[in-house]
Amino acid sequence: MxxxxxxxSDEKKETAIKIALESKGNVRKRKIAVPLLMILGIVIIFSSIFLIINSPAILWYVYMVIGIVCLLLAFNAKSFQKFVLKKAELLLxxxxxxxxxxxxxxxxxxxxxxxxxxxxxxxxxxxxxxxxxxxxxxxxxxxxxxxxxxxxxxxxxxxxxxxxxxxxxxx
Missing domain, CATH: 2.30.29 (PH-domain like)
Structure with missing residues (x-):
């Protein structure tokens, strides 16, 4: 026995978060989410540009912001996942x-x-x-x-x- x-300690909590980030499930989620978010972000940004050209409505601004957020999430997927894990740990x-x-x-x-x-x-x-x-x-x-x-x-x-x-x- x-x-x-x-x-x-905080060091052990950090290590647990790192292990969780490198788990098969989380790596798989990032491999799926990153390309989807990039494609979605680009499509939404192009839609907002199309709205700027063809419509005086302010809806293009909302589309542009959503598209940029999608691209930022795609480029920072691991950081975002780490933030979510830390937030969940703090809620305990x-x-x-x-x-x-x-x-x-x-x-x-x-x-x-x-x-x-x-x-x-x-x-x-x-x-x-x-x-x-x-x-x-x-x-x-x-x-x-x-x-x-x-x-x-x-x-x-x-x-x-x-x-x-x-x-x-x-x-």
Whole structure:
């Protein structure tokens, strides 16, 4: 059994956001959204130019603004996604964003103990694990994440944790 105690710091929250941004689902969303937003932005801007030429109505101004916003979103899709993730994290109750969380890794799964309560997740609840920098992350099927700082573990604990993850969760 590996016991790991983590204090929720801003650095760990940033790392969790980076991992979420690089997940397959978010990368796929950006790959779809960027070309669509670019095409939409260009079409709307050309529509506004057409309205300027053919109509005295002020509607062209609205079209131009919407087109520019679409292009800006296309060029800054990752930054926008990061902003949304940070905003969602800030909307959580403060008790979820602060304090100390203790994890127990064993042959059955991962126990989580915090000021909010206790939970036990069996290995079948996890879909993947990986590393980013000095962190190991384990993702549940509902995309919730367990974040472990390798530097906080001894060599023996790190080897035992790695073996548990290799045996029970796909990478």
């Amino acid at each position: 590996v016991k790991y105690c983590m204090s929720l 109750d403060k008790s979820f964003r602060t304090g100390i969380v203790e994890y127990h890794f064993d042959a059955e799964g991962i126990e989580t103990i915090s000021q909010m309560g206790y939970s036990k997740n069996y290995w079948t609840a996890f879909k993947e694990y990986g590393t980013m920098g000095q962190y190991i992350y384990v993702k549940r099927k509902d995309n919730k994440m367990v974040l472990i700082d390798k530097n906080d573990l001894s060599t023996g604990e790190l080897e035992e944790l790695t073996q548990l993850l290799l045996n029970n969760v796909k990478m």
